[in-house]
Amino acid sequence: MESTTSKKPGQVSDLLNKINESATLAMARLSREMAQQGMDIVSLSLGEPDFDTPDFIKQAAIEALQNNITHYPPVNGFLDVRKAIAEKFKRDNGLTYSPEEIVVSTGAKQAIANAIYALVNPGDEVVMPSPFWVSYAELVKLVGGIPVLINAKVENDFKVTPTQLRDAINERTKLIIYSSPCNPTGSVYSREELEAFASIILEKPDLYVISDEIYELINFSGRTASIAAIEGMFDRTITVNGVSKAFAMTGWRIGYIGAPKWIADACSKMQGQITSGANTIAQMAAKAAVSADPSVVSEMIEVFRSRRDLVHQLLQEIPGLKINLPEGAFYFFPDVSYYFGKTDGETTIQNATDLCQFMLRKELVAVVTGDAFGDENCLRISYAASEDILRDAMRRIKSALAQLH
């Protein structure tokens, strides 16, 4: 009998063929495989804190297990978890959502996917300031929507202007998506900047915003601004947040939205057919996280700030890189186009993807090409790693680049 492992693969759907694999996950997988082969890889490719989940959060999960909170939850999340999230929105963002306007999902990623699936029709345009987080464009493509990128460059701190936003919007535009603090650039939009965007959005009926605030607490600017808190915007905004980044809970997979009830209901309907709701134990852990005073993570944020300063200093010592000073999240997004056309005698670097592969091959250091984030001149470097690892990685990057002439 023929072994099943020797069978040729079948045809995947046209839908699947429309989307790209997550570049960050692909690079993380490649560097993990190389490490498993015994290579001394330093990977700054993944976006997750290298800290442990705080004990009080783990304790809440243990109690949830002991109390047998292990059955199907309500699709949109336990009521007491949604109430705790509503309190968090009031406390930190000046937003008054009722528990019916909140949906708890399997990570902020599912929260965003739900909202896109719930709102976007085939042919609808979805505007995103670029660089943008990798999954936005792919999720939009999955539903037949058209991602429309507005290019922001390092010279403008990777921020788009109100004029650029106005020029990108037309009668087919359904949604605008951005993250602030931004993955991959660390840029943070101020309240004034968001007010200028809001006045443009409010000129158009039936235009909505996904404001991805997952890095809200990893913010060194001292300012947080939620666009939903600007007059007129509450009914137009899906505010996305979650516990993955600020509470070092990436593996717990809990994210959430606050949104007008009709959108929350639509997201819940979508989720009901896909996951039936988020993991019960993780929901109780997330309740403990969002109920705590944000100062519980201020030590971690300070560590990120000093790493940011260290990497900023080390990157400035490398010739040819153009960088901004990120105000939040834990990434640098240097423009590396200075190295395009240069060679080590064997390989000629044409673009950022070539450069990533060159650095991985020559110095065993993994970062992600900016291509996947909408800017092929840049690389994304995550600084969610210890200072020793960061120094080692920066030395390797410098040494790889020094081989190019």
Ligand SMILES: Cc1ncc(COP(=O)(O)O)c(C=O)c1O
């Ligand atoms: C901007 C942004 N939004 C959403 C997510 C997804 O978060 P989660 O892990 O909660 O799904 C990430 C994770 O990398 C992110 O960087």
